[in-house]
Amino acid sequence: MAHGTVTQKIIDAHFVSGSRVPGEPVAIRIDQTLTQDATGTMAYLELEAIGTAKVATELSVSYVDHNMMQNGPENRNDHLYLQSVAADKGVIFSPPGNGICHQLHLERFGLPGKTLIGSDSHTPTGGGIGMMAIGAGGLDVALAMAGKAFHIPYPKVIGVKLTGKLQPWCAAKDVILKLLSILTTKGNVGCIVEYFGDGVASLGVPQRATITNMGAELGVTTSIFPSDETTLRWLKQQHREEGFVALAADPDAEYDRVIEIDLDTLQPLAAAPSSPDNIVKVSDLAGKKVDQVLIGSCTNGGYRDLALVAMALHGRRISPDVTLAIAPGSRAVLEMLASNGMLADLVAAGARILEVGCGPCIGQGQSPANDTITVRTFNRNFAGRSGTKGDQSYLVSPETAVATALTGVFTDPRMLGFAAPVPEEPAEFINEDALLQQPKAGTLIVRKPTIGEPPRNAALPEKIDGVVVIKVGDKITTDHIMPAGVHLKLRSNIPAYSKVVFECFTVNGKPSFAERASNVRDSGRHGIIVGRDSYGQGSSREHAAICPMYLGVKVVAALAIERIHRANLVNFGIVPLLFDDVAQYDAIEEGDAIEIDRIREQLAEGKGVCGKLRKADGSVKELSFHHTLSREDIDIILAGGRLNVK
Numbered sequence: 338m339a340h341g342t343v344t345q346k347i348i349d350a351h352f353v354s355g356s357r358v359p360g361e362p363v364a365i366r367i368d369q370t371l372t373q374d375a376t377g378t379m380a381y382l383e384l385e386a387i388g389t390a391k392v393a394t395e396l397s398v399s400y401v402d403h404n405m406m407q408n409g410p411e412n413r414n415d416h417l418y419l420q421s422v423a424a425d426k427g428v429i430f431s432p433p434g435n436g437i438c439h440q441l442h443l444e445r446f447g448l449p450g451k452t453l454i455g456s457d458s459h460t461p462t463g464g465g466i467g468m469m470a471i472g473a474g475g476l477d478v479a480l481a482m483a484g485k486a487f488h489i490p491y492p493k494v495i496g497v498k499l500t501g502k503l504q505p506w507c508a509a510k511d512v513i514l515k516l517l518s519i520l521t522t523k524g525n526v527g528c529i530v531e532y533f534g535d536g537v538a539s540l541g542v543p544q545r546a547t548i549t550n551m552g553a554e555l556g557v558t559t560s561i562f563p564s565d566e567t568t569l570r571w572l573k574q575q576h577r578e579e580g581f582v583a584l585a586a587d588p589d590a591e592y593d594r595v596i597e598i599d600l601d602t603l604q605p606l607a608a609a610p611s612s613p614d615n616i617v618k619v620s621d622l623a624g625k626k627v628d629q630v631l632i633g634s635c636t637n638g639g640y641r642d643l644a645l646v647a648m649a650l651h652g653r654r655i656s657p658d659v660t661l662a663i664a665p666g667s668r669a670v671l672e673m674l675a676s677n678g679m680l681a682d683l684v685a686a687g688a689r690i691l692e693v694g695c696g697p698c699i700g701q702g703q704s705p706a707n708d709t710i711t712v713r714t715f716n717r718n719f720a721g722r723s724g725t726k727g728d729q730s731y732l733v734s735p736e737t738a739v740a741t742a743l744t745g746v747f748t749d750p751r752m753l754g755f756a757a758p759v760p761e762e763p764a765e766f767i768n769e770d771a772l773l774q775q776p777k778a779g780t781l782i783v784r785k786p787t788i789g790e791p792p793r794n795a796a797l798p799e800k801i802d803g804v805v806v807i808k809v810g811d812k813i814t815t816d817h818i819m820p821a822g823v824h825l826k827l828r829s830n831i832p833a834y835s836k837v838v839f840e841c842f843t844v845n846g847k848p849s850f851a852e853r854a855s856n857v858r859d860s861g862r863h864g865i866i867v868g869r870d871s872y873g874q875g876s877s878r879e880h881a882a883i884c885p886m887y888l889g890v891k892v893v894a895a896l897a898i899e900r901i902h903r904a905n906l907v908n909f910g911i912v913p914l915l916f917d918d919v920a921q922y923d924a925i926e927e928g929d930a931i932e933i934d935r936i937r938e939q940l941a942e943g944k945g946v947c948g949k950l951r952k953a954d955g956s957v958k959e960l961s962f963h964h965t966l967s968r969e970d971i972d973i974i975l976a977g978g979r980l981n982v983k
């Protein structure tokens with residue numbers, strides 16, 4: 338492989354076309370794809386719409402892990418569609434109950450040096466075994482399955498040098514929380530985080546995967562660890578060592594920025610409500626009453642983490658003042674805990690064992706009571722994501738979670754008064770491959786009545802005759818735009834799901850965003866969304882573009898738009914514009930008119946776009962925007978989205 342960082346080496350080995358200048362687009366070949374059910378149904382409908390008979394990747398896997406409550410027929414209808422379309426198109430299918438896509442992919446399929454894109458923002462979990470694993474919208478994953486290259490901005494590489502060794506009760510989660518306190522969730526678009534230094538060797542693959550998983554919250558393209566002896570050991574435990582390759586940055590590799598984290602001095606940390614970068618020390622929270630503790634998710638649902646929790650709970654009981662629920666990350670993890678007796682320890686201690694899957698992480702059950710604190714080993718604490726308005730979600734390590742469950746108040750695990758358990762690495766993992774379903778060409782695709790068609794946009798008009806349907810502030814996440822929780826089952830039903838766009842901003846008795854936007858659309862004008870910094874953080878859900886598109890939105894204007902969301906807007910023909918300065922944003926109010934003449938020509942001519950702001954009092958002001966669209970992006974937008982481009 339070429340010279341430089343691990344990032345540069347993998348890109349070089351997969352280079353298709355483009356530039357090696359940071360920020361400029363580069364197209365890379367994709368070896369593997371993954372999808373999950375909540376985004377996957379749309380992704381496979383799109384795969385069908387682009388006319389793909391059989392996937393062209395080395396490996397594609399379809400997981401069912403999100404929508405498993407089956408309240409009503411929608412979830413199971415999706416599963417049956419996913420199972421049959423996977424078989425027909427050459428995709429391995431993982432049925433509900435097998436595991437969370439990222440955990441299972443790490444166990445059974447991920448390989449160092451390979452590229453993976455997944456229709457889920459936590460796909461970078463695979464960076465824990467040295468793969469370049471990137472989250473993307475469903476349509477980009479469908480295109481990769483069809484054999485098309487994937488475009489990313491050629492990355493800036495942030496080198497994170499790890500030194501020392503984690504001290505007892507301090508965890509991999511604390512490493513990523515520390516990094517979030519430094520880099521925050523905004524301003525990192527176009528970067529890849531690469532770990533190096535002596536401290537790397539002390540972290541096992543599951544710990545590395547926790548770190549790369551939650552790297553998604555930094556807003557970077559992905560995060561990656563080198564591939565070394567530890568990686569080989571993991572692959573041996575999975576009986577997959579034939580896929581091992583060693584990978585490390587060259588000693589003279591140059592990083593665009595270096596951040597040093599000394600593992601020796603790290604202490605237990607928490608992300609306080611309601612952003613993953615609102616970092617505080619657990620010791621500063623000590624004694625604060627907690628009502629609920631939840632352990633699991635793709636960040637901390639692996640064997641090592643749950644074994645640690647079981648060992649800490651062995652012979653003890655949780656506080657009567659909390660509920661503790663645990664959702665294992667994969668069937669293999671649950672089965673291993675069951676066969677070595679640890680599951681019995683968890684149950685005896687008072688834990689509620691949930692189904693293997695995402696569960697409460699995406700608001701599928703376990704919503705906290707009003708005005709109570711919930712402590713979670715998950716990766717996101719965005720306001721309302723738990724299913725309770727005004728929730729107070731804290732994100733912590735399994736170590737801190739179990740200490741808190743034992744006492745009923747925030748507890749720095751170092752204060753528990755007993756030694757930190759050190760789970761033994763299993764010599765081998767239970768292998769559940771028999772429950773993975775292999776493809777069978779010619780399978781009849783099952784389409785129950787809730788399976789719709791992917792909606793298409795019309796070509797971009799000559800002029801935007803726009804109305805600002807909503808103006809929002811900084812750090813608007815895709816959970817704000819398109820809530821999940823109880824609405825998650827509507828993912829294959831765009832007209833119904835569109836009704837809850839920006840639901841969290843609905844004021845009782847006032848028309849909802851959906852009503853306002855459809856009124857604008859039905860009057861023949863165009864909806865505009867105005868955001869501030871870091872618009873579209875968080876998940877990869879392309880519904881945050883598809884549903885606004887369905888409601889007639891043509892432009893999203895903000896100070897900055899996050900990578901995956903921006904790509905989704907382009908894919909569905911919505912123009913992502915950036916304000917030239919904050920004064921432009923400040924001048925706008927909800928309900929104002931924005932006109933952009935000759936938008937098609939303006940996009941094609943250069944990077945600047947100008948428009949007119951017309952206020953209710955008749956006053957008019959010039960507006961200036963810019964864009965960072967490539968030639969290909971512009972062609973897609975002009976055509977009204979990727980599905981309209983041949």
Ligand code: MIC
Nearest residue numbers: 375376457458459876877878
């Ligand atoms: C999430 O954690 O927000 C999700 C649910 O996994 C999303 C995908 C989705 O919305 O279906 C993600 O992270 O991309």
Ligand code: SF4
Nearest residue numbers: 459634635695698699
């Ligand atoms: Fe599932 Fe939560 Fe991970 Fe998203 S972050 S994939 S909802 S476990």
